[in-house]
Amino acid sequence: MNSNSMRIIGWLLVAILGASALGGIALNRGEPVNAIWLITAAACVFALAYRFYAAWIAARVLVLDETRATPAERFDDGHDFIPTNRWIVFGHHFAAIAGPGPLIGPTLAAQFGYLPGTLWILIGAVLGGCVQDMTIMFFSIRRNGKSLGQMARDELGPIGGNAALVGTLMIMVILIAVLGLVVVNAMKHSPWATSTIASTIPIAVLVGLYMRDIRPGRVLEGSVLGLALLLLAVAGGGWIDHNPSLRPLFDHEGLPLAWAVIAYGFAAAILPVWLLLAPRDYLSTFMKLGTILLLTLAIVVMRPEIRMPALTQFIDGSGPIFGGRVFPFVFITIACGAVSGFHALIASGTTPKLLASEKDIRMIGYGGMLLESFVAIMAMIAASVLDPGVFFAINSPAGIVGKEAADAVARISSWGYPVTVEQMEMLAREMGEKTLFARTGGAPSLAVGMASLFGSAFGQNLLAMWYHFAIMFEAVFILTTLDAGTRVGRFMLQDFLGNFSPRLGQTSWYPSVILTSGIIVAAWGYFLYIGVIDPNGGVNILWPLFGISNQMLAAIALSVSTGILVKSGKLKYAWISAAPLAWLAIVTSAAAWVKITSPDVRIGFFAAARDLADKLAAGDLPPDKAAVAPQLIFNQQLDAWLTLFFVILLWIIIFDMLRVCVGHLQGKAVPPLTESPHEPSRLVEKWVRD
Amino acid sequence: MLRKIWRTIRRLSGDDAYERYRAHYRTVHPDEPELSRKAFFKREQERKWNGVRRCC
Known part of the structure; x- marks a missing residue:
């Protein structure tokens, strides 16, 4: 038998294994499924997609040409453009694209059961997200590493270009607000979490000073020092939690914590990068890679059983975590991990300046997204290994299940997911928290899931440590995204204002820095504030809005590619x-349509605004709720208009793209291709490629 | 083997950025003065964070 047929048989086996794992998961009813089957199915699907679909796109559709010099080679300047080993680029690219999104989305979507989310992650990534990242990366490389916005302007026209700009700015605002809300909800009345997260700030500053002044440029030394301090901070948080005089200092309601996050965001945006942002990013990158590795190990070693049913009754739209049917809302809830428009910003502009050969696009563009998708699958597993009753008790807002523990467990048990007050109290004690009821946002339930996995794999007695380690891990890189996002928003705004006043466009002019940072922080701070005062938990409103905006950016990217x-x-x-x-x-428009027109107050923005206005007018609201009602009504209306705006923008871009395509096919004048001319690569002969 | 892993880690984290910069500078611009380690690190951090570097 020759090696060729061996290879065919090998891939056939992978296909059969993948198909049976997937079939087993999808068709299994009643009996618990082991998480290892989810991992197996994902691994097989991804391997096949990479081997065949990605290879076919590379060879037939894009026709990658390794003899063609990449921008990194042509403009090699030692800092922006550097031809780099593909594994190194892969590491950088993955660290850049994988944020907290793929951890939170699947956790929330688990309310439909594990199946819809898992299937969407697998199919969405293979056919959508990976293709988007790969094609955008390729087109950017063929255009000297241009950004998505520039490509949209050059290839489609000014409408597409401006839409990309506006879309990016708005996504940033909503993304930061919702991530801020996740952190606030994780810190609410948790002195341990709050003190640990607070201590990450001085730790980052210390690392920043170390890398800049004490041992300049020694990134690894600084990071190791910082990581050791972070672990100490987790342990120290436990000590503070047990110390009666220090405890109250870190025990706060949501609102003051939200103000603290807003103040922090503003400070981080105007402080120099080396002091806070850059060192925090080093820490969060190491933390991220380490924890993901640990989580994989724990799942493979423990092979936990999935307790969440494949489908829950909440596919009908009555879910407690967020309202809306499985179609279209599972596709909006899981953006990162399946298709994330944001990636197109990294895949254009940043990464293309490092690639040494066009051949690497498949591994970095397609493969990088596959790995992120794998992270999303693991988040889904971490949510699904929890007892469903516990999962819903942690994630359901008090406005839905009731403020009192007894009401909440009665309500959740009535859905068919039995849970008791004692069970929740015991769990909270194990995790070192006062309560785990209504800890919305996804971070606490993910942390409980991770802690129980880590605990059973590496030592049960440290559950509280593992829980707060997981919270710290999530917070560290949520705050990195918050800092980096505010900064990017500031740059974009300064760039825009520079059109009117050159002075305001100077990124180093301090009054402009303060003004533009203030505007960006105020924008996301507003949504964060409303999210915190909203009794239904804020996540219900903000996460779908984030999903819609992120998918809209993906649509811009895919329109450029098409x-x-x-x-x-x-x-x-x-x-x-x-x-x-x-x-x-289809899914974005359907979701937007439902969010705007649904008469269900938990889904429709206008319906919720009307309902609240009626209750306010009738005097049915208790005084504390009546006080914030006008703000909530205004916010619901604002969200509705924002959703409408996103969808209109989406269709404008699609029609603009269609106009260009039809014009091209009819031989009319359209913006010409801006591909840079072929220049032979000299790296091919010089390098022995690995 | 261990040395190779160590080199990869340094490369991935950017720990060896200054050494690479010097090597590059010496071959491409041999007669211009090069930045000190500290000045280089400062410039690199400013440059690196001047754009979209992190995602959701």
């Missing part, structure tokens, strides 16, 4: 990006 494919004479292959685009257009 437009360029058609203009390159590859109409017959344009479906690789047009099909996911069509799907995203």
Whole structure:
């Protein structure tokens, strides 16, 4: 038997294994499924997709050409453009794209059961997200590493370009607000979590000073020092939690914590990067890679059973975590991990300046997203290994299940997910928390899931430590995204204002820095504030809004890809990006339609605003709720208009792209391709490629 | 083997950035003065965070 047929048989086995794992998961009813089958199914699907679909796109559709010099080679300047080993680029690219999104989305979507989310993560990534990242990376490389916004402007016209800009800015605002809300909910009345998260700030500053002044540029030394201090901070938080005089200092309601996060965000945006942002990023990157590795190990070693049913009754839209049916809301809830428009910003501009060969695009563009998707699968597992009753008790807001523990367990048990007050109290004690009821946002339930996995794999007696380690891990990189996002928003705003006043456009002019940072922080701070005072938990409103905006950015990216494919004479292959685009257009529009028109007060924005206004007018609200009601009513209306705006923007871009494509096919004048000319690579002969 | 892993870690984290910069500078611009380790690190951090570097 020759090696070729051996290889065919090998891949056939992978296909059979994957199909049976997937079939086993999908068709299994009643009996508990082991998490290892989810991992197996994901690994097989991803391996097949990478081996066949990605290879086919690389060879036939994009026609990657390794003899062509990449921008990194042509402009090699030693800092921006550097031809880099592909494993190194892969590491950088993955660290850049994988944030807290793929951990939170699947946790929330687990309210539908593990199946819808898992299938969407697998299918969405393979056919949508990976293709988006890979094609955008390729087109950016062929255009000297241009950003998504520039490519949209050059290839589609000014409408697409401006839409990309506005879309990015708005996503940033909503993303930061919702991430801030997740952190606030994790810290609420948890002195341990609050003190640990607070101590990450001085630790980052210390590391920043170390890397800059004490031992300049010694990144690894500084990071190891910082990581050791972070672990100490987790342990120290436990000590503070047990210390009656220090405890009250860190025991706060949501609102003061939200103000603290807002003040922190503003400070981080105007402080120099080396002091806070850059060192925090080093710590969060190491933390992220380490924890993901640990989580994989724990799942593989423990092979936990999935307790969540494949489907829950909440697919009908009555779910406690967020309202809305499984279609279209599972596709909006899980953006990162399946298709994330934000990636297109990294895949264009940043990463393309490092690639030494076009051949690496498949591994870094497609493969990088596959790995993120794998992280999303693990988050889904961590949510599904919890007892469903416990999962819903942690994630259901008090406005839905009631403020009192007895009411909440009665309500949740009535759904068919039995849970008791004693069980929750015992769990909270084990995790070192006062209560775990209504800890919405996904972070606490993910931390409980991770802690129980880590605990059973590496030592049960340290559950409280593991829980707060997981919270700290999530908070560290949520805060990194918050800092970095505020900064990017500031730069974009300064760039925009620079059109009117050159002075305001100077990124180093301090009054402008303060003004623009203030505007960005106020924008996300507003949504964070409303999210905290909203008795239904804020996540119910903000997360779908984030999903819709992120999918809209993905639609911009896929429109750019489709437009360029058609203009390159590859109409017959344009479906690789047009099909996911069509799907995203359908789900985003459907979700927006429901969010705007639904008469259900938990789903429809206008319905909620009307309902609250009626109750306020009738005097049915208790005084504390009546006081904030006008703000909540205004916010619901604002969210509705914002959703409408996103959808209109989405369709404008799609029609703009179609106009360009049809124009091209009819031979009319359209913006020409801006591909840079072929220049032979000299790296191919010089390098022995690994 | 261990040395190779160590080199990869340094490369991935950017720990060896200054050494690479010097090597690059010496071959490409041999007669211009090069930055000190501290000045280089400062410039790199400013440059690195001037754009979208992190995602959701």
